[in-house]
Amino acid sequence: MSKVTVIGAGNVGATCANVIAHKDIVNEVVLIDIVGNLAKGKALDTWQQAPIDNYSTYLSGGDDYAASEGSEIVVITAGVPRKPGMSRDDLISTNARIVNTVTENIMKHSKDPIIIVVSNPLDVMTLACWRSSGLDSSKVFGMAGTLDTARYRAFLATALGCSPKDIQALLMGGHGDTMVPLPRYTTVAGIPVTELLGKEELDAIVQRTAVGGGELVQLMGTSAWYAPGAAAAQMVEAIVRDEKRIFPVCAKLDGQYGLHDIFLGVPVKLGKKGIEQIIEVKLNADEMALLNGSAAAVKSVIDVYNNMQL
Secondary structure, three states: OOEEEEEOOOHHHHHHHHHHHHHOOOOEEEEEOOOHHHHHHHHHHHHHHHHHHOOOOEEEEEOOHHHHOOOOEEEEOOOOOOOOOOOHHHHHHHHHHHHHHHHHHHHHHOOOOEEEEOOOOHHHHHHHHHHHHOOOHHHEEEOOHHHHHHHHHHHHHHHHOOOHHHEEOOEEEOOOOOOEEOHHHOEEOOEEHHHOOOHHHHHHHHHHHHOHHHHHHHHHOOOOOHHHHHHHHHHHHHHHOOOOEEEEEEEEEEOHHHOEEEEEEEEEEEEOOEEEEEOOOOOOHHHHHHHHHHHHHHHHHHHHHHHHOO
16 A cells, blocks of 8 residues: 555644654655645654654655545544633534535545544544545544543553553443443453452543543643554554454444444454444343443534534
C-alpha cells in the first residue's frame, strides 16, 4: 500500500502520522490541516527524523486536499476540543460541519478509501462521516475502543506489576463515561484477570478507564495525544498489513447485539477491506444491560445531531 492521509495536524494527527512513518509500512503519509504551514512543518520535521530512526516513509503536508489523491486510508482527527462554557450541542454542530467538509474533500480525490474517524464526539462524528462519504459501513469506522482498551490494559499492568504485552482485554460501548469494560473477557497470559485481582480493585480500574480521557485533561489542561495517535496508527497498520487483528472499534450495527442504525464500540476483525467481520461475543444479563445503557446514551447524542439537519 502506498499512501495514507491524516487530516488534522494537531497533536493527535501529528502523532498518528509520526507513528505510521516509524512503522515503515507505506510509501507516503500526507498531513493536511486548515493551517497549511503547520501541517507542512510537522511533516517536514518527521521526514527529517527518518534518517535517525531508520524509516523510508516520505511525509509531506499542507492545506490542499489534492495532495491526498489516491489515498487508500484516511484518518480524520480534525475538529475542535470542547472549551469551557461550550455545550455538547455546540461541539456536535461545530465538529460535524468540519467532519462533513473534510469527508467531502477526501471523496473528491480518493476513490473508495477506508476512513478512520478520531474526531469527537466520536460515535456521532463517525456516523456523520459515513453519511457524507457514501461508502459502505465496512470502510468507515471510529477509533475509540482501541484507545480505551489500551488505557484499561495499562492500568491493569500497573496494578499487577506485569507487562502490558501479556494483557488482553475487551471493551465495548460508546466512547466516554458509558463505555463497557468486560473483566470476564480480560486475561493475563491466558489467566482470567478475575483470578488475579479482587472485584473492588477491578471496579476501580474500570471506573478509571471510563474517565481516562478526563483524567489527562485535568493533568495537562488539554486532551491526550500520544496514545490516541498511536491507537489510530495501529488500526492503519492492521489494514495495510491485512493482519486480521481483532480490535474494538466504533462500527455501524445492523442487528448485532440487538442494536440497529447506531455506531457503537464492538470487537471487529480488521484487514485490507476494512471491517471484515463484526464479532458478537456472548454477554450475560448485566453486561447486556450496560451495553444497552451505553447505546441509549449514544442514541441520544445521535438524535441531537439528526435534529440539526446539517
